[in-house]
Amino acid sequence: MIALQVLVACAFGLVVTFGLIGVARMVPSGHTRARSRIATMAGDPARPYERQTNVLQDERVSSIGFVDVLLSGRSWTATTRRTLEAAGIPLRVGEYAAIRLLAVIAGLAVGRAAATAISADVSVSIMFLMLGAVVGILLPPVYVRIRVRRRRAAIEGQLVELCEVVASMLQTGYGQLQALTAACRELEPPISHEVQRMLDRIRLGGDIDEALQEANDRLQSTDFDMIVTAISLQRSSGGNLAEILRGVAETIRDRMSFAREVSALTSKERFSALIVAAFPLVIVGLLSAISPDIYTRLFTEAMGRVMLASALALDAVGYVVIKRLTKLEV
Incomplete structure (x- = not known):
């Protein structure tokens, strides 16, 4: 008892x-x-491209018509899509919503089974059901958030290598797109996936600054934001992009070293x-x-x-x- x-x-x-x-x-x-x-x-006003829609990309929330109509145009839908992209999870928002609903149902079922196993009364059974529902509601977003943090950390760990590779390609005479293409072949996921996505965006008619800013908004990384800012300033003001990227790589390397010191302290x-x-x-x-x-x-x-x-x-x-x-x- x-x-x-x-x-x-x-x-x-x-x-x-x-x-x-x-x-x-x-x-x-x-x-x-x-x-x-x-x-x-x-x-x-400097970022009007975020309101544009790529006609060659499937922007549907779900393959089911009424679900697409129900969820389209909502702020939660746009936020969830960006979060799933940042986590590298290949799911549509409607599919993710269905998973969250199934998680709640599974939590309720587990709570009911636990209450039945101990022969609980009504009040205790309700308590177990509430616990199962809360766990089912919170578990999917917690998992996605963990995936976002891990993927962002993995990408930030590859940014120094990205800068070095692109700078080396630029010094050998490659153009910016050619250097990014070569870096995409040289680097490992997940940074190579993001670079490939930027290249695809550019090849479909987008501007390089827009593609970089979209990736920056998706990743929400301070280090990647420095790279985007450096490339944008170089394109508007001129200068030696290879040297700029090497300087950015050194700054990122110093920030990572300082972050490790703070973590130890x-x-x-x-x-x-x-x-x-x-x-x-x-x-x-x-x-x-x-x-x-x-x-x-x-x-x-x-x-x-x-x-x-x-x-x-x-x-x-x-x-x-x-x-x-x-x-x-x-």
């Missing part, structure tokens, strides 16, 4: 925790809000976040084992369950806050 009460309290705490984390993820950061306000006030604080989050749980477990008559009231009484669930939620919030404080932008 005590084990059942523990599961109920933990399930409720996890539901509250995932809910708070989901709300926190939905709130845009200050950097995002500032960029949005600047773009709105400026009207972004903040490793203690990141590990402290894990200790701070795990310590209360360990203490509650030990005290419950040492004095079960006193501390099992946290699991057997209604007020104890509420207190335990609130403590778990606050513990998770504290962990998220510490992680955010130790995450420094370099």
